[in-house]
Each structure stands twice: as structure tokens, then as C-alpha cells.
Amino acid sequence: MRVVEAFRESYGAEPLGVWHAPGRVNLIGEHTDYNDGFVLPFAVPWGVTAAIAPREDDVIRLRSLQAGSPLTIETLDRAEGWARYVVGVFWVLREAGHPVRGADLVIDGDVPQGAGLSSSAALEVVVGTALNELHDLGLSKMEIALAAQKAENDFVGVPCGIMDQAASALGEQGKALFMDCRSLGTRNVPFDLAQHGLQLLIINTGVHHDLADGQYARRRQDCENAAKHLGVDALRDVTDLTGALAKLSGDERKRTQHVVTENHRVEALIGMLRAGAVREIGGLLNASHLSLRDQYEVSCAELDVAVESALRGRARGARMTGGGFGGSAIALVDDDRVEAVRESVTRAYAERGWAAPEIYPATPAAGARRLV
Numbered sequence: 286m287r288v289v290e291a292f293r294e295s296y297g298a299e300p301l302g303v304w305h306a307p308g309r310v311n312l313i314g315e316h317t318d319y320n321d322g323f324v325l326p327f328a329v330p331w332g333v334t335a336a337i338a339p340r341e342d343d344v345i346r347l348r349s350l351q352a353g354s355p356l357t358i359e360t361l362d363r364a365e366g367w368a369r370y371v372v373g374v375f376w377v378l379r380e381a382g383h384p385v386r387g388a389d390l391v392i393d394g395d396v397p398q399g400a401g402l403s404s405s406a407a408l409e410v411v412v413g414t415a416l417n418e419l420h421d422l423g424l425s426k427m428e429i430a431l432a433a434q435k436a437e438n439d440f441v442g443v444p445c446g447i448m449d450q451a452a453s454a455l456g457e458q459g460k461a462l463f464m465d466c467r468s469l470g471t472r473n474v475p476f477d478l479a480q481h482g483l484q485l486l487i488i489n490t491g492v493h494h495d496l497a498d499g500q501y502a503r504r505r506q507d508c509e510n511a512a513k514h515l516g517v518d519a520l521r522d523v524t525d526l527t528g529a530l531a532k533l534s535g536d537e538r539k540r541t542q543h544v545v546t547e548n549h550r551v552e553a554l555i556g557m558l559r560a561g562a563v564r565e566i567g568g569l570l571n572a573s574h575l576s577l578r579d580q581y582e583v584s585c586a587e588l589d590v591a592v593e594s595a596l597r598g599r600a601r602g603a604r605m606t607g608g609g610f611g612g613s614a615i616a617l618v619d620d621d622r623v624e625a626v627r628e629s630v631t632r633a634y635a636e637r638g639w640a641a642p643e644i645y646p647a648t649p650a651a652g653a654r655r656l657v
């Protein structure tokens with residue numbers, strides 16, 4: 286295993302174990318997690334693998350097979366760039382009073398670049414899962430996901446919700462993860478595409494528009510403001526959408542419309558899966574995209590073209606996935622239309638002079654686990 290060889294080479298010793306945590310793709314339920322709503326992501330077959338051995342001092346030595354030179358971190362808040370996602374998890378666990386000292390780590394990641402498939406959540410969750418086992422902390426998978434989210438919120442400074450870390454920690458092979466982001470209740474729902482002659486294609490636009498981070502924080506703020514105006518704890522609590530929309534205007538109105546209808550779409554999609562109607566979920570994916578484009582305003586030209594051209598190639602449904610402003614779209618496609626969809630999307634990008642997007646099928650993979 287590459288990480289084990291690199292570990293020996295870097296530190297002249299054997300790691301105590303090797304762990305893996307996957308990235309995620311979200312089937313539906315976008316920008317609902319921080320509104321106490323519903324999400325339905327699944328863990329993807331790509332992620333982050335880490336070889337680790339604990340140390341008897343507080344130093345963290347870190348090497349990535351993808352990025353830059355090896356790092357030695359003696360003071361946690363000196364960590365920079367990608368290392369903050371790793372160090373942040375140590376910080377959260379130490380702050381919570383867990384006996385977590387330093388460690389030597391080698392990290393190897395294979396989440397496609399720029400795809401918006403949550404490589405950062407995978408990195409946090411693999412570290413949290415490893416430290417939990419190495420130090421016998423007794424944390425549940427959800428507690429690991431929450432620690433990972435806290436690392437990203439409070440140490441890295443990104444105000445993300447819980448979806449990505451939860452999908453990475455709790456995913457199961459062949460299943461999507463339904464989650465109520467208020468109660469943190471989860472259910473692994475069978476999502477077997479092959480049985481229905483279908484594929485879920487990821488269309489990686491390869492772009493990441495710089496405004497993404499600032500716009501994410503603004504969307505959260507719009508939602509909080511709208512909830513305050515409506516006198517509810519979170520937009521999840523809106524039961525009379527027409528009445529709510531009549532009290533709101535501008536951005537708050539649009540964001541509310543998206544969040545409330547998106548929660549209904551997640552519930553409807555779950556109902557379809559339960560009924561075995563996987564082939565019929567395309568309309569919900571399309572409606573989600575239109576709502577994210579027009580009401581939540583987090584799409585971009587590359588995502589819209591990916592979705593529209595996939596539908597022209599007769600995908601059964603398509604939508605942007607993840608935070609938006611770049612990253613990936615997904616398309617639900619009959620086996621015998623995969624090539625037509627691929628051609629349609631590739632042609633649409635070429636016509637605009639854009640670099641060809643990477644297109645690959647994804648099936649639900651297992652969540653974080655020990656490999657060795």
C-alpha cells in the first residue's frame with residue numbers, strides 16, 4: 286500500500302494502522318442541512334487514506350502524497366492550507382478533553398480535483414476515525430462527523446453544515462444516507478442503480494468560482510434572517526409556504542421558497558425509493574436544479590450547461606450537487622443512453638470553448654473504516 290511505504294520512508298517506522306474515509310455526492314437536499322432540514326447524500330468510491338502512528342509528544346508530522354513538502358506542526362494554530370483540516374480535528378478533540386497527543390501521518394487522496402465531492406470532509410473524517418480508534422475514545426460515527434464539522438467551522442473557518450462529514454462517516458455500500466439534520470437521525474436507504482438499468486453520472490465541471498465561500502455564508506445569513514422574520518427556529522419549521530412567502534420579500538423570500546420545497550423533494554424522493562420507483566426520480570432532480578438556479582442562485586453557467594445538455598442527451602434527470610458555483614452536476618441516465626449523454630455534454634462544452642468536463646459513474650461506497 287502506497288501510504289504504508291511512504292510512511293516507512295518518511296518516519297523510518299511502521300504505522301499503527303491505515304484508515305480510509307470517502308468523499309460524497311448529494312443526491313438531493315441541497316442547502317437544507319444548516320436549515321435543520323433533510324439531506325440524501327451517499328459516500329463515493331474516492332476519498333482519503335491515512336497511515337498513522339501516535340506520538341508521545343504533542344507534535345504532528347504530516348505528509349501528503351499529493352501536496353507539497355512534509356510538515357512538522359508543533360503549535361496547532363501555526364498550521365496552514367490543507368493541513369488545517371487535519372490539525373483542526375486534533376484541536377477539537379483536545380478541546381473536548383480527550384487525551385489526544387501528537388501523531389505521524391501520511392495522507393493519500395484520490396477525490397477528483399475541483400469536483401466538489403468533499404475531499405476536505407474526507408480528510409477530517411479519516412483523521413477523526415483514526416484518532417477515535419487509536420486512543421479508544423468511544424465516539425460514535427455521528428460524534429466523529431460532528432467533531433469534523435466543528436474543526437471545519439471553528440478551526441478552518443468554513444461555516445459548512447453537517448451533511449458532508451455525516452455522509453463520509455456513516456455511508457454504506459449500495460445505500461444513500463437519509464438524514465434529518467435537526468434530530469441527527471439517519472437511515473441508510475438502498476440505492477441500487479444497476480438493478481434498474483441506470484447509472485448516476487458525475488459531471489465534473491472542473492471550475493470553482495471564487496465567490497463560492499462568501500456566497501455560502503451569505504445564503505446562510507439570508508436563511509437565518511428569513512427564519513427570524515417568520516418567527517421560527519429554522520426554515521425547516523415553515524409549514525405554510527404561501528403564508529410565509531407573503532410575509533417576505535427579495536432574497537429572503539427566494540431562499541425560503543427553495544429550502545421549504547427542497548425538503549419536500551427529499552421526502553418525495555425517499556418515498557419513490559421506498560416504492561422501488563428509482564427510474565421516476567428524475568423530475569425531482571430537475572426541479573431541485575431549477576430551484577437552486579433561480580431561487581437559491583448558487584448555480585453557474587458551467588453547471589447549467591452540464592444539466593441542460595445531459596437532459597438533451599435524454600438523461601432521466603440532472604442537477605447541480607454540493608454547494609454550487611462550480612464543482613459537479615449529477616445526471617441519472619439509462620445504461621443505453623450513457624454514451625449519448627456523454628457526447629451531448631462534451632459537445633456543449635466544446636461549443637463554448639470550455640475544457641471537456643470529466644464524466645464518470647458513481648455508486649454508493651462504504652463510509653469511513655479501518656483498512657489495515
Ligand code: GAF
Pocket residue numbers: 314315316317318319445446447448449607608609
Ligand atoms: C457544502 C457544505 F459543506 C454542506 O454542509 C452543504 O451545506 C452543501 O454545501 C450544500 O447542500 O457542501
